[in-house]
Amino acid sequence: MPTVSFIIPAFNNRDTIERTLMSVRLQRQSDWEAIVVDDGSSDDTPRLVARHVREDPRIRLIRQDNQGAGVARNTGLAEARGDWVVFLDSDDTVPPDYLVVMLDAALRTGADLVHCGWRRKLDGVLWWNPHPARPIDDPVRATARGCPFAIHAAMTRRESIVRLGGFDPALRICEDFDLWQRLARTGARFAPVEGLWVDVHVRSGSLSGDSARHLADGFAVIRRGHGPDPRVSDPAPGLADGAPLSELPEALWYHALWMAGAAIGRGADLRGPLLDLAAEFPFSVSDRHSAAAVVEDALVVGAARPGAPWPTLWDAFGEAITALFDGLGAAEDRFGVAAGILRLIERRIVAHCPPGTNARIGSRYLLGVDLADPVPGVEAPGIERLHVDLLYEGRRLERFEMAVTDGVRAHDLGIKIRGKVRGLNLLDDLWALRLGGKTSELGRTRLRTVGRRMAETQSDLDDAMFWDIADVLVPERPADGDLPVRADFIARIFFEERDAIARDEPRLPDVPVEDVRTGPELHEEVDYTDEAYWEDIFSNKDPWDYSNPYEALKYDQTMALLDGRRFDSALEIACAEGEFTRRLAGTCDSVLATDIAPSAVERAARKLAGLGNVTCRRLDLLRDNLVGQYDLIVCSEVLYYLEDEEVLGRFAAKVAEHLRPGGWFVTAHARLASDEPGQTGFGWPHPFGSRRIGAVFANTPGLALDCEFSTPVYRIQRFVKVDGPDLPLPERREGRMTPLLPQRIARMVKWRGGREVPVADAWHDFPILMYHRIVADGPPALAQWRTSPEAFEAQLSWLRRNGWQGVSLDRMVQAMFAGMPLPEKSVMLTFDDATRDFLDSALPLLHRYGFPATLFVPTGKIGGAADWDGKYGEPAPILDLEEIVALQDHDVSVCSHGVRHLPLTALGTEALFHELIGSKVVLEHALDREVNAIAYPYGDFDWAVGDCAGEASYAFGFTCFDGFVTRTSHPLVLPRREVVGGIDLAAFARIVGGG
Numbered sequence: 001m002p003t004v005s006f007i008i009p010a011f012n013n014r015d016t017i018e019r020t021l022m023s024v025r026l027q028r029q030s031d032w033e034a035i036v037v038d039d040g041s042s043d044d045t046p047r048l049v050a051r052h053v054r055e056d057p058r059i060r061l062i063r064q065d066n067q068g069a070g071v072a073r074n075t076g077l078a079e080a081r082g083d084w085v086v087f088l089d090s091d092d093t094v095p096p097d098y099l100v101v102m103l104d105a106a107l108r109t110g111a112d113l114v115h116c117g118w119r120r121k122l123d124g125v126l127w128w129n130p131h132p133a134r135p136i137d138d139p140v141r142a143t144a145r146g147c148p149f150a151i152h153a154a155m156t157r158r159e160s161i162v163r164l165g166g167f168d169p170a171l172r173i174c175e176d177f178d179l180w181q182r183l184a185r186t187g188a189r190f191a192p193v194e195g196l197w198v199d200v201h202v203r204s205g206s207l208s209g210d211s212a213r214h215l216a217d218g219f220a221v222i223r224r225g226h227g228p229d230p231r232v233s234d235p236a237p238g239l240a241d242g243a244p245l246s247e248l249p250e251a252l253w254y255h256a257l258w259m260a261g262a263a264i265g266r267g268a269d270l271r272g273p274l275l276d277l278a279a280e281f282p283f284s285v286s287d288r289h290s291a292a293a294v295v296e297d298a299l300v301v302g303a304a305r306p307g308a309p310w311p312t313l314w315d316a317f318g319e320a321i322t323a324l325f326d327g328l329g330a331a332e333d334r335f336g337v338a339a340g341i342l343r344l345i346e347r348r349i350v351a352h353c354p355p356g357t358n359a360r361i362g363s364r365y366l367l368g369v370d371l372a373d374p375v376p377g378v379e380a381p382g383i384e385r386l387h388v389d390l391l392y393e394g395r396r397l398e399r400f401e402m403a404v405t406d407g408v409r410a411h412d413l414g415i416k417i418r419g420k421v422r423g424l425n426l427l428d429d430l431w432a433l434r435l436g437g438k439t440s441e442l443g444r445t446r447l448r449t450v451g452r453r454m455a456e457t458q459s460d461l462d463d464a465m466f467w468d469i470a471d472v473l474v475p476e477r478p479a480d481g482d483l484p485v486r487a488d489f490i491a492r493i494f495f496e497e498r499d500a501i502a503r504d505e506p507r508l509p510d511v512p513v514e515d516v517r518t519g520p521e522l523h524e525e526v527d528y529t530d531e532a533y534w535e536d537i538f539s540n541k542d543p544w545d546y547s548n549p550y551e552a553l554k555y556d557q558t559m560a561l562l563d564g565r566r567f568d569s570a571l572e573i574a575c576a577e578g579e580f581t582r583r584l585a586g587t588c589d590s591v592l593a594t595d596i597a598p599s600a601v602e603r604a605a606r607k608l609a610g611l612g613n614v615t616c617r618r619l620d621l622l623r624d625n626l627v628g629q630y631d632l633i634v635c636s637e638v639l640y641y642l643e644d645e646e647v648l649g650r651f652a653a654k655v656a657e658h659l660r661p662g663g664w665f666v667t668a669h670a671r672l673a674s675d676e677p678g679q680t681g682f683g684w685p686h687p688f689g690s691r692r693i694g695a696v697f698a699n700t701p702g703l704a705l706d707c708e709f710s711t712p713v714y715r716i717q718r719f720v721k722v723d724g725p726d727l728p729l730p731e732r733r734e735g736r737m738t739p740l741l742p743q744r745i746a747r748m749v750k751w752r753g754g755r756e757v758p759v760a761d762a763w764h765d766f767p768i769l770m771y772h773r774i775v776a777d778g779p780p781a782l783a784q785w786r787t788s789p790e791a792f793e794a795q796l797s798w799l800r801r802n803g804w805q806g807v808s809l810d811r812m813v814q815a816m817f818a819g820m821p822l823p824e825k826s827v828m829l830t831f832d833d834a835t836r837d838f839l840d841s842a843l844p845l846l847h848r849y850g851f852p853a854t855l856f857v858p859t860g861k862i863g864g865a866a867d868w869d870g871k872y873g874e875p876a877p878i879l880d881l882e883e884i885v886a887l888q889d890h891d892v893s894v895c896s897h898g899v900r901h902l903p904l905t906a907l908g909t910e911a912l913f914h915e916l917i918g919s920k921v922v923l924e925h926a927l928d929r930e931v932n933a934i935a936y937p938y939g940d941f942d943w944a945v946g947d948c949a950g951e952a953s954y955a956f957g958f959t960c961f962d963g964f965v966t967r968t969s970h971p972l973v974l975p976r977r978e979v980v981g982g983i984d985l986a987a988f989a990r991i992v993g994g995g
Contacts, residue, residue, distance in 0.1 A: 001081050002032050002081055003032065003082055004032045004099055004103070005033050005034075005076075005081060005082030005158065007034075007087050007088070008020060008089070009036075009039055009090065010039065010049065010072075010090040011040065011041050013041070013043075013045050013091060014043045014044040017048055020089075020090050020091065020285040021052045021059065022462075023092075023094050023095070026096045027094070027098060029099035031705070032058060032082065032099060033080070033324050034081060034597070035059070035060050036060070037063075037073070038063045039068070039071075046061065060080065063499040068169075070171060073166070073175075074166040074169065077161060077899065078166075082130050083159075084106065084156065085161060086154070088950040089200070092199065092200055092201065098197050098198070101116070102114055102197070102198060104528055105191060105193045106155065109189070110189070112156065112157050112189050113155070113160075114190075114192075114193050115148075115155075116194075116197040117153065117196040118131050118152060118196060118393060119131065119196045121199050121200070123203055123306055128300055130299060131153075131196075133153065133193055134192065139184035139188065139189075140239050140242060141182045142184070143177070143184045144226055144243035145239055147174070150200070151176035152198045154180075154617050163178065164183060166177065173213055173214045173217045174218045174221050177221050181229075182224045182229065182434065185229060185232045187239070204304055213607060215256065219256075222251045222252055223248065223252075225243055225251070226244070226245050226248040226251070228242065229242065230239055243459060244780065246780070249284070249871070252281060253277070253291075256273070256274050257341075258294050258297070260295070260298070260324055261294070261297040264320045265299045265303035266302045269320070270965070274324070275327060275328075282331070283331060284335075284871055288340045288906070291344075292341050292345045293348065295341070296349065299313060300889050303316070305990055306531050309352070309353070309358060310352045310361075312347055321340065321342070325825045326338075327337045335868050335901075335902065336906055339907075341505065341906075342362065343905065345362075346364045347385075349361050351368055355399075360380060363382060365378055367389070369388055371390070371392045371417075371499060372392075375410050376405065377409050378408050379407035383404055383405075385402070385909075386401065386404045386413075390417065390420055398420060401943055401944040403909040403945070404909055405489060409485070409486070450598075460571060466543040486951075493913045494911070494921065497922075500918075502640065517537055517539075517543065518544055527831065528689050529623075529640075534595075534600070535598065535645050538576075538597045544576070553737065554882075555580050555583055557709065558636065559583055561709055562664075562666065564587075566588075567587060567589070567631040568589050569588065569590050569592075569628070569630050569634040569935055570587075570634065571592050571626070571630045571658070572591060572592070572593045573594055573595075573621050574636065575593035575594060575600070577600055577604050577607060578604030581616075582607070585611045588613065588631075592628075593617070594621075595619065595622070601617065601618050616654075621638070621651060626654055626657075629658055629659070631659075632664050633663070635655070635665070637668060639651070639667065640689055645688065645692065647698065648696050652696055655697075656699075656700050656721065656785050659702075661723055662720065664719065664720055664721075665720075668714060668715070668717075669689060669693050670714050671691065672684060673750040673753045673754055675688050676753070677753055680747050680751055680752055682713065690714060694715065695770060697719050698929070704727040705717060705718075706718045706728050707733065708731070709733045711736060711737040712848055713749060714737070729785060734848065740887070741890070742812050746886070746890055747889050751852065752850050752852065752891065757805045760821045760822060760823040761821075762821060764823060765967075766807065766828065767828070768830055768975070768977065769830065769978075769991070770960065770977065770978045771792075771830070771979050772833055772835075773833075774837050775789070776790075778873070782869060782873075783981050783982060786981040786983060787979060788981075791981075791982075794985060795988050797849065798985055798989065800850070804827050805825060805826050806828070807826050809828075809852075812828055813956075816965075816969075817955075829852070830853070831856065833880070833901070834897070836878065836879055837876070839879055839887075842886075842889065846891070852893070853888060853890050853891065853892050854893040854897065855895065856958070857879075857884055857923065858898055858901040858937065859896070859898075860918075860919075860920070863880040863881060866901070868901050884926070885926050885927060888927055894923060894931070895932075895934060897935050897937055899922075900914045904936055904940050904941070905941065905944070905988070912945065913952060916954070917933070917952050919932075920953070920954070932953070933954060933956040934954050935958040938960070941957070946970075946972045956971050957971070957973060962975060964993065
C-alpha cells in the first residue's frame with residue numbers, strides 16, 4: 001500500500017497537467033500513488049494523463065462529468081489507499097524532495113496535518129510574495145478566521161478526512177478552507193514545515209472567476225466557524241462551539257477585503273456586497289497594517305500582471321481602490337479605519353516603487369531629487385504626504401517622508417534636504433558638485449562667499465554651518481503658486497485651536513475667593529503654644545475643610561482602628577469644630593472634646609448640642625492638667641506643632657498617666673519628608689512627623705504600640721496601656737488614602753521625599769514601561785492591554801525589592817538633554833488613555849510603592865469613554881478634566897495622546913496638526929504649564945508624524961516600538977516595553993531587564 005496519495009483534479013489543463021505529473025514522478029520518496037480525476041475536460045487533458053498512466057503504474061486516471069473541484073477530490077479520496085493525502089491542483093509542482101521533507105515532519109511531530117510554504121510562478125518566473133508556513137497555536141480560531149494555508153501546501157492523514165466525509169459538495173469555492181475548519185474542530189494537530197515546497201503556476205491575465213460566489217462561500221464558511229457545526233459529529237472537548245462569536249465581524253471583514261481587492265484586480269466590483277456587510281457589522285479591523293497588506297496582496301494576485309506591479313497597477317486600479325474605501329468610510333466609520341487602511345495601502349505601494357520614481361499614489365507623491373539638480377517644488381491638490389528619494393550620482397541615499405498640504409514649496413523642501421545632507425556627511429561632495437557648475441550663478445556666488453569666509457577663518461568644511469544651503473539647492477526663489485509658508489500654516493492651526501478653547505469655555509461668574517488662613521505665612525515666626533494664633537486660625541469657620549473626602553476617609557480609618565470596641569469614657573484632644581467627635585460619640589458612653597481655641601470649642605458645642613454624651617471644653621494640652629481616667633484618648637494632627645521631642649515626651653507621659661489599664665491612645669498624624677528622608681511626606685517645617693511621634697509614645701513607660709495603619713502620607717497608631725514588661729506584637733496594616741488629595745493638601749506633599757533619581761557617572765540604558773488599563777475584568781479581546789491590580793502591585797513590589805527607581809518625565813528630560821545620566825535600575829512607568837482605573841487602581845499603588853507616572857490623555861475623550869474599543873464591549877470611562885488637572889499635583893506628568901485617539905499616520909496633514917496642536921493647547925490651558933510630550937495613539941508612527949510633532953513644539957514622542965532608551969535614541973521616537981496582561985513576574989523581570 002502506498003504511503004502517500006496525490007489527488008489531482010483536472011479540468012481542461014492540457015498546458016500544465018504534464019508538468020504537474022512529472023514533478024510527482026520525480027519524487028525521491030517513491031512510495032506514492034497519484035489519482036488524476038478528470039472533471040469533464042473537453043481538451044486533450046485525458047489523453048495526456050493516459051500517457052503517464054501507461055508509463056507509470058502508480059498513476060491512475062478517473063473520468064467524470066464536470067461537478068467542480070470539491071467533488072472531484074472526493075472521488076479521488078474514495079479511491080485513495082495511502083495513509084497520507086496531498087491535494088495538488090493540475091497547475092502545481094513540487095520539488096523532488098517534497099515527500100521526503102513532508103513525511104519526515106509528519107513522523108517527527110506526530111501531527112495530523114503538516115503544511116509547508118509555497119510560492120507563485122507567473123509565466124514560469126517567480127512572482128510576488130512567497131507564503132512561508134507559520135505555527136498555528138489555535139487551529140480552531142485560525143481556520144474560523146480564514147484559510148490558513150493553500151490546499152496544495154498540506155499533507156493530511158487520509159482517515160481524518162474520510163471520517164469528516166471529505167469536501168462539502170455544496171461549496172464550489174472555499175471547500176478546502178471548510179475542510180481544514182472541520183478538521184481543526186476534531187482536535188487535529190497542525191504542524192508547519194520550514195521551506196517553500198510547492199510552486200503554483202499562473203499565466204498573465206489567467207486569474208478569473210466568480211468573485212461574488214467566492215465572497216459568499218467564504219462568508220458561509222467563516223460564519224460556520226464561529227458557532228456549532230452539526231456536520232462534525234465528534235468535536236474535541238471544548239471545541240464544539242467553534243471560535244468566539246465576538247471574532248466573527250473582523251473575520252468576515254478580512255475575507256471581504258481580500259476578495260474586494262482581488263475583484264478590482266480582475267476588473268470586477270464588490271462594493272455592493274461589502275456595503276451590505278457594513279449594514280450588519282460596521283466596518284472595523286483591529287490591525288490596519290494587516291488589512292492594508294491583505295488588500296495589496298489581493299490586488300496584485302487578482303491582476304496577475306508580469307513585472308514590478310507598482311506604480312503601474314495604481315494607474316489602472318487606484319481610482320477603484322479609493323472608491324472602495326471612500327464608500328466604506330461613508331457607511332459608518334467614526335474612527336477613520338477605512339481612511340487609515342487606504343493611506344497604508346498607498347504607503348505600501350510607495351515602498352515598493354523603484355528608486356527615483358516620480359508618481360502620484362493617491363494622497364501621496366513620490367519624488368526623486370538628485371543633488372546634482374535644483375530642488376523642485378511640488379504642487380498637486382490633495383497631496384498630503386511627499387516621499388522623497390534623495391539621489392546622488394545616480395544612487396539612492398535615503399528615502400524620507402514629509403507631511404504636506406497640496407504639495408511643498410521648493411525652499412521648504414530644500415530646508416528639509418539640508419538636514420539630510422548634513423546627516424549623511426555629504427557636505428564635501430556637495431561643495432565640489434555645486435562648484436563644478438551644476439547650480440545657478442546665484443548659488444555659485446553664495447558658495448564662493450562661504451568659501452572665502454571659511455578660508456579667512458581657517459574653518460573646516462565639515463564644521464561649517466551651511467545656513468544658506470537651501471538657497472544653494474534651490475537656484476531661484478519661485479513663487480510656489482498658492483502654497484502656504486509652512487510656519488504660517490502651523491501658526492494658523494495653533495490660533496484656531498486656541499480660539500476654540502476661548503469659544504467653548506463656559507463663562508463663569510466671578511466668585512470672590514476667601515483667603516482662609518490654615519498656617520503661618522512664608523517666613524512668619526509662630527508660637528504654636530499661643531492661644532491667639534489658634535484663635536486667628538479659627539476666625540474662619542472650618543478652616544481645614546474637615547468634610548472633604550481626604551479627611552473623611554482618614555476619620556473612617558481612625559474609627560476602624562477602634563475595632564468596634566465600646567468605651568465608657570473618652571477624651572479627645574484638639575477636637576477643632578467637632579467633626580470627628582460626632583463619630584466618636586457613637587462608640588462611647590461619654591466623650592470630653594477639648595481644644596485650645598475657644599472659638600473652635602464654641603462651634604463644636606453648637607454642632608454637638610444634640611448629643612447628650614458629649615461635653616466640650618477648652619484645654620491647653622501643654623499647660624493644663626488632664627483630669628480623670630479614660631478608656632480612650634484621641635489626639636490627631638496636632639503633635640507635630642510641639643517644640644521638640646522632650647516636650648512631646650512629657651505629653652506622652654501625661655497620656656499614659658490618665659489612661660486606664662488596657663485603655664487605648666489613638667493618634668493620626670502626617671508623614672513628613674524631613675522625618676523620613678527619601679519617602680513621600682509633607683514638606684512642613686515641623687520638627688517631626690508620625691514616625692518620630694510614634695517612636696516617642698512607644699518608648700513611654702506604660703504604653704506599647706498595639707496597631708499601626710499607614711498610608712503614603714499619614715499614619716494612624718494605637719497604643720495600649722500596659723502594666724508589666726510583656727509588650728504586644730504590633731499589628732501592621734497598610735491602606736489607601738483618597739486617590740486625589742485636595743489641591744491645598746496635595747501641593748504640600750513632597751512625593752518620594754521631593755527627590756529625583758540621582759545622577760550617575762555614566763549613561764545607562766533604561767526601559768520605559770507601557771501600561772493601559774489596571775483592572776481585573778474586561779472584554780477578552782482586550783486582555784493584552786489589561787493588568788489586574790493584584791498583578792500590578794506584585795510588579796511594583798518586585799521593582800522596589802530589586803532596587804529599581806522610578807523616573808519622572810522631568811528626570812528623563814534631564815538625562816536626555818542636560819547631561820545628567822540615570823543610574824542602573826532606573827525605570828519609567830507610562831500609562832496610555834487616562835481611563836478611570838488609573839485613578840482608582842494604579843495611582844494608590846504607585847504612591848504606596850513610591851513610583852512616579854506619566855499619563856497620556858486623549859483630550860477629545862476627556863469625561864467620556866474609550867469608544868475606540870466599543871466594538872469589544874462597554875468602553876472604559878475616561879477621567880474628567882478636573883481629575884486630570886489634579887493629577888499633576890500627585891506625582892503624575894500629564895501629557896498628550898492626541899485629541900480623538902486616531903492613528904496619526906492615516907490623517908491628512910491639516911487633521912494631523914489639529915490632533916497634535918489641539919491636544920497640546922487644551923492640556924496647556926488646563927494645566928497652566930507646557931506640555932512637551934506625546935504618546936502616539938496605537939503607537940502609529942512614521943517620520944512624517946515625528947517631524948510634525950516636532951514642528952508642533954513637542955520635544956518627546958513615545959512609541960510602541962520595543963526596546964530600551966539608549967544614548968542615541970531620538971527623543972521623538974522613544975521606545976517602550978509593553979507590559980502585557982497576564983504575564984508572571986519572571987516575564988515581567990525579562991521585560992524590565994532585571995532578570
